[in-house]
Amino acid sequence: MDISLKNVEYRYQNNTPFERLAISDVSINIESGQYLAIIGHTGSGKSTVLQHLNALLKPTKGTVWIGNREIRAGRKEKNLKEVRQKVGIVFQFPEHQLFEETVEKDICFGPQNFGVSEEEAKRRAKEAIKQVGLHEEILSKSPFDLSGGQMRRVAIAGVLAMEPECIVLDEPTAGLDPRGRKEIMDLFYRLHRENHVATVLVTHSMEDAARYADEIVIMHKGRVQKKGTPYEIFSVPEDLLELGLDVPEVVRFQLKLEKAFNVKFGKICLTAEELTDAVADYLRGGTPK
Amino acid sequence: MMEKMIFGRYVPAESILHRMDPRSKLIIVFLFVCVVFLANNLWTYAILTIYTFLMAGLSKIPPRFLIGGLKPVLWLVLFTFFLHLFLTKEGELIFELGWLKIYEGGLRQGIFISMRFFLLILVTSLLTLTTTPIEITDGLEHLMGPLKRLKFPVHELALMMSISLRFIPTLMQETDKIMKAQTARGVEYTSGPVKDRLKAIVPLLIPLFISSFKRAEELAVAMEARGYRGGEGRTKYRQLHWAAADTLMILLLAAVTVLLILFRG
Amino acid sequence: MGKPLVVLDNVSYQYDSQEDFALKNVSMKVYEGEWLAIVGHNGSGKSTLAKLLNGLQFPTEGSISINGITLSEDTVWDVRRQVGMVFQNPDNQFVGTTVQDDVAFGLENNGVPAKVMGERVVDALSRVNMESFLDQEPHHLSGGQKQRVAIAGVLALRPSIIILDEATSMLDPRGREEVIETIMKLQQEESITVISITHDLEEAARANRILVLNKGEIYREGTPEEIFQMDEELVRLGLDIPFPVKMSKQLSEKGVVLSKYYLTEEELVAELWTSHSKM
Numbered sequence: 001m002d003i004s005l006k007n008v009e010y011r012y013q014n015n016t017p018f019e020r021l022a023i024s025d026v027s028i029n030i031e032s033g034q035y036l037a038i039i040g041h042t043g044s045g046k047s048t049v050l051q052h053l054n055a056l057l058k059p060t061k062g063t064v065w066i067g068n069r070e071i072r073a074g075r076k077e078k079n080l081k082e083v084r085q086k087v088g089i090v091f092q093f094p095e096h097q098l099f100e101e102t103v104e105k106d107i108c109f110g111p112q113n114f115g116v117s118e119e120e121a122k123r124r125a126k127e128a129i130k131q132v133g134l135h136e137e138i139l140s141k142s143p144f145d146l147s148g149g150q151m152r153r154v155a156i157a158g159v160l161a162m163e164p165e166c167i168v169l170d171e172p173t174a175g176l177d178p179r180g181r182k183e184i185m186d187l188f189y190r191l192h193r194e195n196h197v198a199t200v201l202v203t204h205s206m207e208d209a210a211r212y213a214d215e216i217v218i219m220h221k222g223r224v225q226k227k228g229t230p231y232e233i234f235s236v237p238e239d240l241l242e243l244g245l246d247v248p249e250v251v252r253f254q255l256k257l258e259k260a261f262n263v264k265f266g267k268i269c270l271t272a273e274e275l276t277d278a279v280a281d282y283l284r285g286g287t288p289k
Numbered sequence: 290m291m292e293k294m295i296f297g298r299y300v301p302a303e304s305i306l307h308r309m310d311p312r313s314k315l316i317i318v319f320l321f322v323c324v325v326f327l328a329n330n331l332w333t334y335a336i337l338t339i340y341t342f343l344m345a346g347l348s349k350i351p352p353r354f355l356i357g358g359l360k361p362v363l364w365l366v367l368f369t370f371f372l373h374l375f376l377t378k379e380g381e382l383i384f385e386l387g388w389l390k391i392y393e394g395g396l397r398q399g400i401f402i403s404m405r406f407f408l409l410i411l412v413t414s415l416l417t418l419t420t421t422p423i424e425i426t427d428g429l430e431h432l433m434g435p436l437k438r439l440k441f442p443v444h445e446l447a448l449m450m451s452i453s454l455r456f457i458p459t460l461m462q463e464t465d466k467i468m469k470a471q472t473a474r475g476v477e478y479t480s481g482p483v484k485d486r487l488k489a490i491v492p493l494l495i496p497l498f499i500s501s502f503k504r505a506e507e508l509a510v511a512m513e514a515r516g517y518r519g520g521e522g523r524t525k526y527r528q529l530h531w532a533a534a535d536t537l538m539i540l541l542l543a544a545v546t547v548l549l550i551l552f553r554g
Numbered sequence: 555m556g557k558p559l560v561v562l563d564n565v566s567y568q569y570d571s572q573e574d575f576a577l578k579n580v581s582m583k584v585y586e587g588e589w590l591a592i593v594g595h596n597g598s599g600k601s602t603l604a605k606l607l608n609g610l611q612f613p614t615e616g617s618i619s620i621n622g623i624t625l626s627e628d629t630v631w632d633v634r635r636q637v638g639m640v641f642q643n644p645d646n647q648f649v650g651t652t653v654q655d656d657v658a659f660g661l662e663n664n665g666v667p668a669k670v671m672g673e674r675v676v677d678a679l680s681r682v683n684m685e686s687f688l689d690q691e692p693h694h695l696s697g698g699q700k701q702r703v704a705i706a707g708v709l710a711l712r713p714s715i716i717i718l719d720e721a722t723s724m725l726d727p728r729g730r731e732e733v734i735e736t737i738m739k740l741q742q743e744e745s746i747t748v749i750s751i752t753h754d755l756e757e758a759a760r761a762n763r764i765l766v767l768n769k770g771e772i773y774r775e776g777t778p779e780e781i782f783q784m785d786e787e788l789v790r791l792g793l794d795i796p797f798p799v800k801m802s803k804q805l806s807e808k809g810v811v812l813s814k815y816y817l818t819e820e821e822l823v824a825e826l827w828t829s830h831s832k833m
Contacts, residue, residue, distance in 0.1 A: 017354065042696060042726050056469050081475055089473040096463075097470040099495035109492070113475025144499065149596060158474065175642075175723050177595045177753040178794035204726045246727060249797040253819050260827045272800055280808040283830045423651040455651045458693035504646050511647035514608050514639045515707065516631065516663035524665050526658035526675070 001067040001086060001165045001198070003030040003053055009061035009073075010048050022048040023222040026062075032165065033196040035189075037209035040219035041244065046202045049219065053168050053200060054087035055080045067165075085114040088164030092171045094155035095148065103129070103146075103154050104139040110162040121161065128157035132187060149180050156184070160191070166198040167191070173205075185212065206248040210234060210270045218243070235268040250275050299421050304349035305534060306419040311428030313535035317542055318416050324546050325405050330554040334404055340545050341408045348419050355414070362410050366403045373399035422454040427527050444520030452508070460501070467496045556586030559715060559747055560607065565616035567602055576602040578770045579616075584715070587745040589737075591758035591778075594767035595792030600751045603767070604719040607749070608639050621714055635664065638708030642720040644700035648692045653684065656692070657707045664711065678710035679703070681744075682736050698729025702736055709740070716740070718750040722757060734760065755782075755796050759817055766791065779817055798822050 009024040023045040030036050030053075040046050051057040052064050055071050064071040066083045088110075091097070100106035107128055108121035116124070129139060132153040138146070143154050152172075159167065169188060173181040189212050192199045203209055209216050209230065216233045218226040220243050226233065233240070237247040237255060246252070251268055254275055258264055265282065269275035301307070306314070328334050345355060379394025416425070430447035437443050468478055476489045560583065567577040577599045584590050594600045605611045606618060609630035618625040620633050641647045650656030657675045666674070679685040682702040692700060701721055708716055718737065722730040734757055740746045750757060758764050764781040766773040768791050774781060782788070782799045789795065795803075802815040802822055811829070816822035 017357065041728065051469065054473060056472060078480060081477070084473055084475055087473075089470070091466065091470045091473075094470065096496055096500055097467055097474070097492075099492045099499075110474040147597065162474070177792055178755070179595060179789075179792035244728070249819075253797065253801060253823075256819055256823050257826065260823045272797070272804055276801070276804040276808050279805060279826070280810055283810055283826075421651075423655065451651055452649065455649070455692065458691070459645055462693070507641065507643060507646035508649065510605075510610055511639075511641055512649060512659075514610060514634060514641075515649075515660040516634055516711070517659070518631070518663070522665045523662050524668055524671070526655060526662055526668060526671050528668050 001032050002065070003067070003087070003166060003198075004028065004065045005049070005052060005059075005062070006065070007062040008049075008052060008059040008064060010052070010057055011060045014060050021222060023219075024061075026219075026222075026224055028217055028224065028227075030166065030198055030200060032198050034215065035192050035199045035201070035213050037201045037203060037213035037216045038219060039203060039206065039209050039216060039245065040225075042204075044219040045222040046219050047170065048222075050089070050168055050170055050200070050202050053166070054084050054089060056089075081114060085162055086164055087166045087168060088159040088162050089168045090156055090159050090170065090172050092174055093152075094159070094172070095143075095151035097158075098143040098151060098155055101142060102139065103141055103143050106143055106154060107139075107158045107161050110158050114162060124161040124163065125157070128161040129154075131160055131191070132157045133183060149176060152176070152180075152184070156187075164197070166200065168200045168202070170202045171204065172201075173208075188212075206234075206240075206246050206251075210248045210250070218245070230270055231268060234270065237268075254278075298418070300350055300354050300418050302349045302419070304347060304419065306344065306348040306415065308532075308534070309419075309538065310529050310531045310535045311420050311424040312431055312529060313531065313539055314416055314420055315425070315428045315432060317538060318413055320539075320542055320546075321412050322409060324542070324549060325409055327546070327549040327553055328401070328405065330552070332552040333549050333554075334401060336545060336548050336552065337408055338404070340542075341411055344415055345411065348415055350415075350418050354418065355411070359407075359410060359414065366406050366410075369406055370399045370403035373402050423451055423527075426450045426454070427525075427529060431529060444523070448520075456504070459504075460497070463500060464493070464497060467493055556588070558583040559586045559621055560584035560749075561619045563617050563619075565606065565613045565618060567599075567606060567611065568614045569602075575614075575770050577606070577613075580770075580772055581616075582765060582772065582775070584747060584749060586714075586747055587741075588763060589741045589748040589750065589761040591761035591764045592749065592751045592767060593753060593755070593758050593764060593793060594773075595753060598767045598792075599770035600767050601719060602770075604639070604717055604749075604751050607715075607717055608637050609633050635711060636713050637715045637717060638711060638713035639717045639719060640701060640704045640708060640721040642723055644697045644704065644724065645692070647704055648700055651691065652688070653679065653690050653692075653695070653703050654688045656703055657710050660707050660711045674710045675706075678706040681709055681740065682706045696729055697725045698732040701725065701729065701733045705733070705736060705740075713746075715747045715749065718748070718752070720751055720753070722752065722754055730754070730757075753793060755794050759796050766793075779814075782817060783815055785815070 005026050005028045008026045010022045012020045012022055026049060028049065038046050038049060048057065052059060055064070055066065055077065058071055058077060059073045061073045067086060069083050071077055098106050100109060104122065104125050107125040111121040111124055112118065125139060126136060129136060134150060134153050138150070143151055146154065167188070172188070173184050176184065185208055188199060191197050201208065201213060213230060216228060216230055217224055218233065225243065226239060234247055234251050237251055240247050248270065250270060250272055254265060254269055257279065265278045269278055325337065328337050374391060374395050377395035377398045378392050381393045382390060383393050383396065384391040426447050430443055433443045471492045472478060476492060477485060478489055562580055562582045565577060565580045566575050568575045580603065592600050592603060606613055609625055621636050623629050623633055625633050648656055649659045654675050657678055658671055661671050661674060676685060679688070682705050684699065684702050684706060687695070687699065722733050725733065737748055737750070738760060741748045750761065752758055759778045761778060763776070764778055765775045766781060773791065774784065782796060785795060785803065796817060798817055798819050799815045802812055806812050812825060816825065
């Protein structure tokens with residue numbers, strides 16, 4: 001299932017004195033099985049774009065295609081459930097959406113809203129809880145007796161149990177410690193690789209964008225500033241720095257090295273391993289590859 | 290989803306009404322609410338209307354804000370008008386269509402009472418449009434100051450009010466966020482049968498309650514850490530300044546009152 | 555090093571509902587003018603420690619003294635005047651309806667006369683570069699700005715110590731940088747004592763000293779350089795290694811000779827340049 005935004009504009013509080021333009025002329029294409037990262041400052045319009053991906057917001061201009069469903073500006077849209085089942089969103093601090101008495105009920109809530117039978121929902125809950133790295137025993141506990149990190153995982157399991165074809169992540173690791181952060185990011189990546197779930201990651205972390213995504217979209221002041229593979233995006237770091245955005249640490253370090261040695265390594269390295277090899281080769285041979 | 294509320298919001302501007310002491314504004318609104326009931330004929334309503342429009346002009350609030358703010362209550366005003374028009378059976382019969390009879394007294398009552406209603410709403414919304422909620426709270430705290438001697442928790446109430454005001458936007462954002470998160474999990478808030486929509490409130494309210502309790506707890510800790518221990522020995526950052534304009538405005542309303550008494554039938 | 559401002563002597567703490575101690579036999583000193591970072595993964599006991607330092611909770615065993623005052627129910631308000639605290643959630647500590655009201659809140663609580671307050675509010679806000687936001691409402695501020703207002707609220711009270719309890723963990727990179735820069739400036743230029751409780755290693759790397767907590771106990775203490783030599787051990791504790799250290803290590807493994815693991819990119823680049831450029 002593909003999702004595409006075509007010349008989308010969105011205004012908050014449209015037609016009131018408090019009207020505010022959030023995004024304009026945004027065109028993005030997400031193919032099935034892709035891993036796309038959207039980066040940009042707070043207020044760049046990333047979150048607004050995200051909410052269009054399963055019709056939580058409807059464009060004030062332009063069109064959104066979610067699979068074969070068209071959502072067009074200025075038209076009443078009904079029966080969006082089907083669309084929402086296909087695109088699961090993990091919001092920032094998703095643990096805030098938990099409400100049921102038990103973890104199991106909370107995870108089953110989404111699937112059952114989409115018409116899945118109780119048995120099937122329970123089966124999915126069991127599977128999802130394992131996917132997020134928690135023990136089955138936790139299913140019978142109240143979500144409010146868990147630690148913050150566990151609550152986050154339960155909330156994520158609730159979205160996974162919907163078995164969406166595309167999963168949208170809004171800063172899914174905010175507030176977690178380094179270990180928790182890595183585990184959560186790896187979990188989504190595994191899901192992407194093994195089950196071919198299309199993944200959209202909205203993030204501030206250039207490291208994550210570089211490591212996981214196969215395409216990056218940079219948002220700036222409500223517009224798409226740039227699109228490309230991580231190599232394309234980070235090999236022109238000046239463009240990012242100009243927007244006040246960071247580049248991954250690896251890239252930053254490579255730039256510093258290149259400046260000090262007054263050479264170019266030929267390509268931008270996106271992992272510490274790659275850069276180590278490039279540096280070691282250079283120091284040994286004296287010439288960049 | 291919760292962004293269309295514009296009724297009664299503060300609109301910043303440079304005007305004499307904006308600069309006035311909240312205490313005098315509160316006193317004036319309170320008096321006006323009483324004085325409105327003195328009007329009972331064309332002259333007295335004319336005086337009140339002129340006074341109200343004068344105030345609206347002084348506020349320098351763009352008319353579209355005033356009208357925009359009044360729109361939601363305009364239906365109530367109209368409803369009041371028709372209620373009196375059809376139900377009052379006094380004076381000459383001036384119109385008849387089948388069972389529908391309109392009397393002169395009904396028309397007059399309808400116009401006057403809806404006019405009264407309209408003026409009251411306009412004046413009170415002028416207060417909220419030209420005074421920040423926190424100024425209103427400060428004004429109320431000062432005006433109710435004497436009640437402290439009767440052990441009435443004036444300070445606590447004022448603090449409660451200002452904290453609620455501070456957190457309204459935060460809670461609205463939170464509500465919006467949770468509604469969206471649950472919508473993404475298949476809940477319908479804007480369509481579907483009423484029964485389902487009522488059920489949809491639970492997954493919204495519980496997270497809201499929980500996060501509010503958490504907020505309250507953290508806020509209490511933060512306040513304690515910053516040395517808060519009740520109203521005693523506390524000083525006030527915001528000082529209110531009663532200026533000549535405040536006295537003059539009250540005198541103006543007093544003059545209007547005198548006129549009303551003179552011209553009332 | 556200056557005189558010890560904070561002294562913890564064998565402090566333990568146990569929450570009512572829990573069997574395990576949240577803190578076990580913690581003894582430590584914080585010296586005047588230093589920046590001490592307390593690091594540990596979520597649940598290592600670091601937030602409990604923060605609450606103890608401000609008398610929001612009292613130790614089950616052991617004693618805490620701050621600036622010579624032993625912390626107890628009787629002295630808690632005197633201690634709070636010395637210890638300013640900035641919490642994790644920028645929203646849940648913003649009491650005032652506007653920036654200036656919020657900064658004034660602590661002053662009001664301490665009975666500072668209205669005449670003096672105005673000056674101190676503006677002064678505190680200008681020290682965190684927020685003086686142009688006096689009348690701004692909290693929901694129009696970014697997380698980083700709210701945290702800087704919180705710091706101003708603390709500064710206005712002229713405390714001797716500022717404690718940051720995971721104050722940057724909910725911020726975006728820009729906000730995090732703003733807050734860290736502000737703290738660095740305050741510590742270096744105004745020699746304010748800073749205790750920052752964090753799991754962000756970039757933040758900890760800027761401190762003078764780091765204390766690693768694990769399972770409620772002090773696991774290791776040292777300068778950032780010393781701590782980050784721990785390497786994989788930090789990862790096992792649920793923490794991370796700063797990038798330059800990671801890079802130094804990988805380079806050494808590839809046979810690039812380095813005299814040590816560097817903490818900053820600049821130092822590492824410099825060593826690579828001086829020792830290898832002439833090959």
